[in-house]
Amino acid sequence: MIDVTASEERESDARVKANVVRLAAAQALTGANSAVIFATGSIVGATLAPSISLATVPLSMYVLGMAAGTLPTGAISRTYGRRVAFMIGTGLGAITGVLGAYAILHATFWLFCCATFLGGLYGSVAQSYRFAAADGASAGYRPRAVSWVMAGGVFAGVLGPQLVQWTMDLWPPYLFAFSFVVQAAVALVAMAILAGVDAPRPAAADLHGGRPLLEIVRQPRFIAAALCGVIAYPMMNLVMTSAPLAMKMCGLTVSDSNFGIQWHIVAMYGPSFITGSLIARFGAPLIVALGLTLEAVAATIGLTGITAPHFWATLMVLGVGWNFGFIGASALVLETHQPQEKNKVQAFNDFLVFGMMAIGSFASGQLLANFGWNAVNLVVYPPVVLGLIVLALTSFARRRARLADIDEFPEPSL
Numbered sequence: 458m459i460d461v462t463a464s465e466e467r468e469s470d471a472r473v474k475a476n477v478v479r480l481a482a483a484q485a486l487t488g489a490n491s492a493v494i495f496a497t498g499s500i501v502g503a504t505l506a507p508s509i510s511l512a513t514v515p516l517s518m519y520v521l522g523m524a525a526g527t528l529p530t531g532a533i534s535r536t537y538g539r540r541v542a543f544m545i546g547t548g549l550g551a552i553t554g555v556l557g558a559y560a561i562l563h564a565t566f567w568l569f570c571c572a573t574f575l576g577g578l579y580g581s582v583a584q585s586y587r588f589a590a591a592d593g594a595s596a597g598y599r600p601r602a603v604s605w606v607m608a609g610g611v612f613a614g615v616l617g618p619q620l621v622q623w624t625m626d627l628w629p630p631y632l633f634a635f636s637f638v639v640q641a642a643v644a645l646v647a648m649a650i651l652a653g654v655d656a657p658r659p660a661a662a663d664l665h666g667g668r669p670l671l672e673i674v675r676q677p678r679f680i681a682a683a684l685c686g687v688i689a690y691p692m693m694n695l696v697m698t699s700a701p702l703a704m705k706m707c708g709l710t711v712s713d714s715n716f717g718i719q720w721h722i723v724a725m726y727g728p729s730f731i732t733g734s735l736i737a738r739f740g741a742p743l744i745v746a747l748g749l750t751l752e753a754v755a756a757t758i759g760l761t762g763i764t765a766p767h768f769w770a771t772l773m774v775l776g777v778g779w780n781f782g783f784i785g786a787s788a789l790v791l792e793t794h795q796p797q798e799k800n801k802v803q804a805f806n807d808f809l810v811f812g813m814m815a816i817g818s819f820a821s822g823q824l825l826a827n828f829g830w831n832a833v834n835l836v837v838y839p840p841v842v843l844g845l846i847v848l849a850l851t852s853f854a855r856r857r858a859r860l861a862d863i864d865e866f867p868e869p870s871l
Contacts, residue, residue: 472655473594477605479654480586483543484609485616486647487583488722490550492617493640494519494557494576496718497625497633499702499822500711504632505566513822515573516698520818522577523584524811530582531804539589539656546582547648549575554641561634572637579644581811587787588803589656597737600788604733607784610726618719622712667798670805679802681851682789683809685745688844689782691814692752692837693775696759697721699821700772703830707763717765717772724776732784741788742852748782749841749848751775756837763830771834 495516503512526546533542553576560569590602620639627635673679700721701714736744755775761767794802824832 473590473592473598473602476592476654476656477590477602479650480590480606481609483647483651484583484586484606484726485612486643486650487547487550487579487586488610488613488726489617489620489643490553490576490640490647491519491580491583492613492718492722493621493636494553494573495697496618496621496701496715497636498573499698500705500714501561501569501633502566503702503705505560505564505569507566510822510826511566512702513698513818513825515570517815517818517822518570519573519577519580520694520698520811521815522574522579523581524577524808524815525574526578526581527584527804527807527811530585531800531807534585534804535800539585539592540651540654542582542585543651543654543656544648546579547644547651549582550579550644550647551641553579554637554639554644557637557640558634561631561637581807584807584811585803587784588791588799589654591791592656592799599791600736600741600784601733603787603791604729604731604736604784606729607726607732607780608729610729611723614719614722614724614726617722618715622715625711667795667801670801673794673798673802674805676793677851677854678789679793679806681742681847682786682793683806684847685749685789685844686783686786686806686810687813688840689745689748689752689779689786690810691817692840693725693779693783694814695817695821695824695836696755696775696833697772698818699825699830699833700768702822703763703825703833704765704768706825707830709765709768713765713768717769720769721772721776724773725779726776728777728780729784732780735781736785736788741785741792742848744781745785745789746845746848748778748780748785749844751778752782753838753841754778756834759834760831 498515498519499513502515503509506512506514530542530546533545553572556575557569557572560566560572587603587606590606591599594602620643621633621636624636624639625633674683697718700717704714704717705711732744751774755771755778758767758774759771790803790806821833824836
């Protein structure tokens with residue numbers, strides 16, 4: 458391996474920091490787009506769907522779009538560079554807003570589902586922002602780059618629900634129609650910001666380099682990282698997508714729901730200002746374990762009551778748990794591949810995460826409609842326990858391996 462000088466490393470980190478600013482801004486705007494969908498999707502779905510059990514299908518279509526878009530995003534980024542993928546994604550985000558507004562105006566449920574699916578494709582591109590921030594960064598700066606980009610979501614938590622609050626009644630009697638028009642405009646602003654990201658097209662030598670994907674994903678480290686991501690994100694999504702409709706079913710207002718989603722998103726991204734430093738100090742496995750545990754705590758709060766404060770506390774603790782669990786799992790994924798392998802490995806990891814999210818999202822509506830809010834929370838416990846066990850076993854195995862290496866090559870005596 459070629460040694461990288463300290464000056465070259467500093468220069469590379471300076472370029473990365475410039476990208477991080479743009480990517481964090483784009484994360485805020487893209488997060489606002491997804492916040493509009495999550496805050497309105499199940500309510501619009503309940504209004505337009507032929508059955509209340511189909512109310513969360515628009516949100517499930519969003520997640521399905523995220524799953525469907527991950528592998529194409531990786532392929533486009535690998536062949537043409539990340540910036541091309543970003544432009545395509547934001548274009549789809551603009552179409553999402555226009556099509557969503559049209560579907561509400563014409564009371565067309567399946568067209569609204571198509572709009573949220575396109576929004577999911579946009580979201581799948583946005584998921585690569587965190588990995589793009591780490592491109593070219595030194596090993597010590599990578600967790601911080603990832604977490605700072607994710608911190609852009611704090612502003613999404615404020616901006617998205619407020620956009621809904623300010624615009625939901627501006628096109629009477631079509632509730633939320635103008636919210637989607639504004640969403641389209643926000644996506645175009647994100648496009649302009651991302652156009653300045655320094656993300657050159659990959660070198661020809663990198664297109665066919667690296668190990669086969671199967672060899673990489675069979676590593677115990679990758680299995681543990683992917684499994685924790687598959688648990689942290691889908692479990693959070695299961696509870697979050699059910700919460701607005703559950704609050705409505707419990708007699709709470711749309712404003713209560715918007716407030717809960719707003720602070721949930723702030724809790725999702727707010728800790729990102731320190732998550733990278735926590736990972737650098739304590740290690741990713743410990744932070745992931747803390748995140749999964751907090752998700753279980755959130756489910757426990759959800760089981761204790763159905764007042765607005767109970768829902769709000771559930772969503773806020775759930776958001777913090779997701780932050781630690783998902784960013785920690787992303788940092789673990791970065792340890793499993795070489796630079797020329799990044800796009801295919803990262804895309805495959807996200808495909809696993811959002812594929813499982815899609816399955817969970819389609820099940821959430823049926824789960825809530827047929828078994829209630831308590832059942833949604835109870836489902837969280839078994840996957841969290843599984844993730845903690847696998848994480849502990851993998852960490853123990855790595856520690857034993859390191860100790861074996863030390864024993865095999867002892868320090869020479871003086």
